[in-house]
Amino acid sequence: MASGRRTGIIGVRRRRPSPDGPGRGRRPAIRHLKILAPYLWKYRLALLAGFACMLLQNYGYVRVPEFFKRTLDEITGANRAGVVLENLLWAGLVMVLTGGAMFLMRNLIIGASRKIEYELRERLYGRLLALDFTFYQANQTGDLMSRCTNDLNEVRTLLGPGVMYVPNALTRFLFFMPVLFALSGPLMLMVCGMLVVLILLIVVVLPRLRPMYRRIQETLASINNQVWQVIAGIQTVKLYTMEDTELERFETLNRGYVRHQMRVATLRGFIWPFFIFLLGVVELVILVVGGGQVIRGEMTLGELLQFNVMVGYLTFPVLSLGWIMSLVQQGLAALERLNYILEYPVEPQAGLQTVADGGLAFSVRGLRYRYPAGGEDVLRGVDLDIAPGQTVGITGMVASGKSTLLHVLCGLLRPEPGMVRLNGTDLTALQPDDVYGQIAVVPQETFLFSRTVARNIALGADAADPAGVQAAAVQAGLDKDIQTFPHAYDEMVGERGITLSGGQKQRVAIARALWRDRPVLFFDDALSSVDAATESAILESLRGLRQRKTLVVVSHRISALKASDVIHVMDAGRIVESGTHEELLARQGLYFRMARLQQMELALAGGVNEH
Ligand SMILES: Nc1ncnc2c1ncn2[C@@H]1O[C@H](COP(=O)(O)OP(=O)(O)OP(=O)(O)O)[C@@H](O)[C@H]1O
Ligand SMILES: [Mg+2]
Structure with a gap:
């Protein structure tokens, strides 16, 4: 069967994103920012208040050096102690207010980012619960956990410091430029030229880090997955003395992680000293050029101090620009990975019908099913009817598709339209939750x-x-x-x-x-781990329910199936025999052989002949 027919199996008409993240390397990551828009809008007041504090803070940074200038000019000029003191007091007061504005700015913006993180986490969890069974078959637990923890944290950092420092750096530049220009046009142009070179370097070099960050996050997800599997399967790991191979596997992943981190560290190790060097050159230029202007009387010593302090105030935003850019890159890569979950199509429930009242009758015609992972068809044309109140037994060879059939019947796996009907309505047209509610x-x-x-x-x-x-x-x-x-x-x-x-x-x-x-009970080999006496006691108690309930029992044990109204025997995705226990024995087919084998086993174990 062509895989093209498979679109309906999982009920998806839309293209599903790849687990690596949607549109890897093709679509701009900016697209993913749109999921943040509603949250930013919700906290707009806090963010706007935060930005207002940011403006106040940067205004303070403009004013403080001005008081420094007045103080130094007064000291080197008329040297009136009163004026010096007054200016220093003003400087102190403005510094306190600037600090206060900074405190509020951080509180408001970082606070909003924490609240958005909380809401995103809730949304992610809700989404994970809403996604259907096939999603979990296509994705690994550790990777999903990593997306919900590490990646969410990266996005939070994008929203907090990212949202705060980018406009902060911009407003500081805008506030400072006219003042620096008024102090010394040529010096300002020189310094700005150098800062622009620095910024261009940052803008050119740092986007190269983005794929590196994505690889780091992906490797971290693999590490999480490895740890998760070992913890979940610790019994198997110990019993099969898998410690060494698991350690080796972990070491490979861990080495990969460190290698990716080292690449980033090398690039950053080059970038940071270079930036610091450039800033040192900026200082030197200020002293050489500004000092010359002071000597020539084009500038006062106070103005040189003011200029120098202001450039100092620009240093942090410029330097942090590198950090912010990498944080933005990391955040965007993480956002892409979160979006994979958030955009993964969920079966729409709206417009779907509810199950009609009055018992639950299943009608299966030509049911074929292939798992989304691909491979062969697991069910190959199953025809089956289950009437309300009926007890149906299903048995057959291992891996013949019994569990798959039950999963399709209860709506966990989606068949193509027209193959399974419940009370006359196509299963794909029914609300999954309503179907689960019946079984x-x-x-x-x-x-x-x-x-x-x-x-x-x-x-x-x-x-x-x-x-x-x-x-x-x-x-x-x-x-x-x-x-x-x-x-x-x-x-x-x-x-x-x-x-x-x-x-x-x-x-x-x-x-x-x-x-x-619920009106229908499915037992998928549910009595395999209990002894025969417990099995018959449970089945006996279930028989009391039979008047009201439909019972579908999948079992390898003939004793659990004997009393069924009808028994279906499966082999390689098909029902090969159907009938009552006696009819099937009379056929002398697969069921008969299974029964005979179990009879012999019982006899060997000294059990009673049950047939
Ligand atoms: N999630 C899955 N993805 C891909 N193939 C699957 C998946 N689950 C089961 N299969 C395949 O489907 C086939 C039928 O599996 P199923 O579990 O339905 O068999 P079964 O009859 O219940 O077997 P058993 O008697 O051992 O429980 C098997 O070949 C199995 O490899
Ligand atoms: Mg099974």
């Missing part, structure tokens, strides 16, 4: 949260429901186990459920599905 799934692999057992059963509930939770646990054959825990239902389940046994974890998942009381 309780016990997945093949249980995931437990680091919460209490009760909270793990009553997932998504705001308030505790001890009676309901216990009833579900009793039905799942878990209550007896829970009673042996020191804190019973309030026992904390370790991270990812490491404090529970495999069978206990599975039964927590079953209790979770039962507590939800």
Whole structure:
């Protein structure tokens, strides 16, 4: 089947961005700034007040050297102590006010950036929850974590210092130029010429850092991913003595990270001393040229001091321009990586229908499915009907597509239109949340949260429901186990459920599905880790629900399927046999062979002949 047909599989009609960041190297990063626009607008008052303080602060920086000039000219001229003192007092007062304005400017602008960071983090988290299952199959956990932490921080720095220092440097230049020109036109032109050269250097050299920063962030994401995988899979790492190979893998990544950082450090190591040297030359020029003007009587000593102090005040903004540029570059690269998540298409729910009332009937026709990662079709023309209240068994070879089929039926994986219908409506036209709301799934692999057992059963509930939770646990054959825990239902389940046994974890998942009381129950090999006695006890208790619920049981165990109204046997993405237990045995096909094999295994284990 051509991969072109696959557009509908994940229900996406739009092009999905690449995980490296959208439009890498093609579209200007400035485009990504637009996601910040609404936030900047929201905090416009704080930002405007911050900018007003910035103007006040720079006005202060213009006035202070003026008082210095008057003081020195008074000392070298009439030398009246009163005038000297008055000017020094003014200088002091203006310095205090300038400091106050700077404090407010920082508070307002940096404060706004922190609030925007908070809102962006919330939006990112919300987006992560809204994105569908296929997104997580295409992206690695560590990388996503890195985007939500490191990259978010870079964006915050772009918004705080970035937004503050760029206009600050500009306004300072604008405020200073006329005053410097009035003090000495030729000197000002010389100094400005040199500063312009410096700025041009910064503007030319620093954008080269942007791809380097992106590589640094990407490598950091890979490192995070590596650490995450080792921590999550520490048991496997230890059991298979993978420490050395994992360390080697980590070292390669770590070396790459340091190499990228060193490249940046080398470039910066060259840039900074060069800048400092140029600033030293600027000082020298002021002394040589300005000193000459003072000797020739074209300038007073006070004016030279004023000029020199003002150029000193320009030094920080000019020097920080380099830092700000790299911070902006880093911020833009990070923004691009955040935007990958924020712009990743989410299935629109608006305009989609809700499931029609009255039981849930599934009708599957010619269902084909291929995972977005590519490869072969995993389902190759499945036809299946499930009537409300029916108990359906699904079995078959490993990797024959049983779990994939369940995931498609419950809406987690999206089929193409026309292949799956629920109560007559096409699955792709139904609101995913509404479909999930009808079906309780016990997945093949249980995931437990680091919460209490009760909270793990009553997932998504705001308030505790001890009676309901216990009833579900009793039905799942878990209550007896829970009673042996020191804190019973309030026992904390370790991270990812490491404090529970495999069978206990599975039964927590079953209790979770039962507590939800949804009309349809999917069991994906959900009884594989429990013994035969527990299995039959659970199935017995479920039989009590059969009048009301549709039950789809995927299992390799014939004993779990026997009582089904109909059993489908899958092989290589197709249903190859269907019928009741007896009909299938009579066919003497795959099901019969599976049953015979299990019968022999039971006999060997000294078990009772069940068939
Ligand atoms: N996320 C995925 N991306 C790509 N291929 C996948 C993915 N998940 C499963 N597959 C492939 O789909 C095929 C069917 O897998 P599936 O999990 O549906 O089999 P199964 O019948 O449930 O097997 P089992 O009995 O072992 O649980 C397998 O070949 C598997 O490699
Ligand atoms: Mg499976």
